[in-house]
Amino acid sequence: MATFDVALRIEDLNNVPPLNGLFYTKWKCQGHNGTSPRVPVVNREVRWSHAIEHPVDIPIGRDGTLAPCELRISIRQEVYSHVRMKVGALTVNLSEYARLSGSTRRYFLQECKLNCTLKLSISVSQVSGPDSYTIPQLDRSMVLTDLNDIIASESSARNATEPSSLGNSLSSQQPSGRRVINVNSTPSTHSNTTQSITTETSQSRALLPIDNTDLRDLAPFQRSSRKNQQIVNDIFSPSPSSSPSLPT
Template sequence: MTPFTHLFISKSRKVTFELSLILRDLVNVPLVSGYYYVNWKLKNATHTTGSTARIPIKDHQVTWNHPINTMVQLVVNKQQILGNCELKLEIYQKGGKEIGSLLINLSEYAGSGVTTERYLLQNCKFNSTIKLSLRLNIKADPVNNVITQFQNPPLSRQQIFKDIPTIVRQTSKSSPPPLIRRSESAMSLPKYCKINTTSQDPSPADLVEQLFAAKQLHITA
C-alpha cells in the first residue's frame, strides 16, 4: 500500500502502534577489519529512516545496540487482520560496500510483548545474521479509550536463524542433530562439526573459530 492510498482509508480501520526496536548485533562476518553500520527504513511511521553509528568489527562481530522508538499507523482489513509493517535494513561496511539486507513484517509480532530473534541476511555472501529485539504495542483510541481488535498475519520463520553455538551444543548430545536447510547453514556445518564421544571434543566456541578460519582460508586462496 502506497502512502497516497493510505490517505483514503477509513479512520476506523487505522490503528496506531508504538514501536520499540533495538538493532543489536551482526555476527558470522569472516572479516577482521572495517567499520559497519545499518540504514533502516519504515513506512507510515513518525520516523521513517535512520542509521546506526559506524562500529568496528571485533572477533567477527559488530555490536550496535541501537534503539529505534517511533509511532506507526497500520490498517486493519475487513477480516480484522493487521496490515503489513515492513522494516527494511541495509547493512554496509564503511566505504559503501553492502554486506546484506533484511526485510521483515513487524506486524507479525504486534501485541506479543518483547521478542528477540536472529535473522539470516538476504543478498549476503557470508550468510551473516543480525539480532533484533522488538515490541509493537497498540495505542488506545484517545477519544473513546478503545483498543481495536486485530489478528496478526501468519508468522514467517524462514529467515529466523539460531546461533551457531546453540546448534553445536545440540549436536554434541546423543539425540539426532537438528535438520538445517542448505540455504540457512552458515558454512556447511556437517563438514566441520563432527560428533565424537571422546573427552577431547572441542568446545562450541572452538568450533565457531574453526568455521571462520576455514572460511577465511577459502577467501584468501
C-alpha cells in the same frame, strides 16, 4: 487503523570475517529512517545495540487482519570513508509482532554473500485504535532458532503432555484390552480381583490354537487314529465271501 509504539534494538551482526573498515546499518519504516553508529569488527562480531523507537499506523483489512508494515534494515561496510559496500539486508513485517512485549531473535540476511545473522529485539505495543483484529502468522523462514528456544519449546510441550497423577501414568503404560487395578485404591471385594485375573487369563488363552491331538499320533510312520487303521484292514484283508474254495 490501529496505532502501535515500536521499540526496536539492533543488537549485533555475528560470524563476520575479519574485514577492514566500519559497519553500520540504515533502517526505514513508514517514512521514518535513520542510521546506526559505525563500528569495527571485533572477534568476528559487530555490536551496535542501537535503539529505535517510533509510532506506526497499521491499517486493518476487510478480513480483520492487520496489513503489512515493513521495516527495512540494510547493513553496509565503509572502507576509507569513501568506499561503501552493501553486506546484506533484512525486511521484517512489524504486523506479525503486534501486541508482543518483547522478542529477541536472530535473522538470516537477504542479499548477503557472508554467513552472517542479525540479532534484533522487537517490541510492538498498541497505543490506540480498535483491538478486534487478527495478527498475521510469523514468517519463520528468515528466523534462526536458538538452542535455548528449542529447549524451552520442548520443555513446555513435555509439561503439557505429562500425566497429572500416578494413576494416569500407570493407565497409559498398560496395553489396551486388559483391566487395570488401581494401586491407589483398595478393591471392594475379593471377587472383583479374581474376576479381573480370570478375564486376563481367558483373553491370553483365546490367542492360542486349541489342538486335542494325542502326542503319540504325531510320531512318524504311525497311524493317526483307530478309524484309519480299521479302514486299511478292511481294504487289504480278504473277506470270507471272496476267499477261493478248496476242492473236495
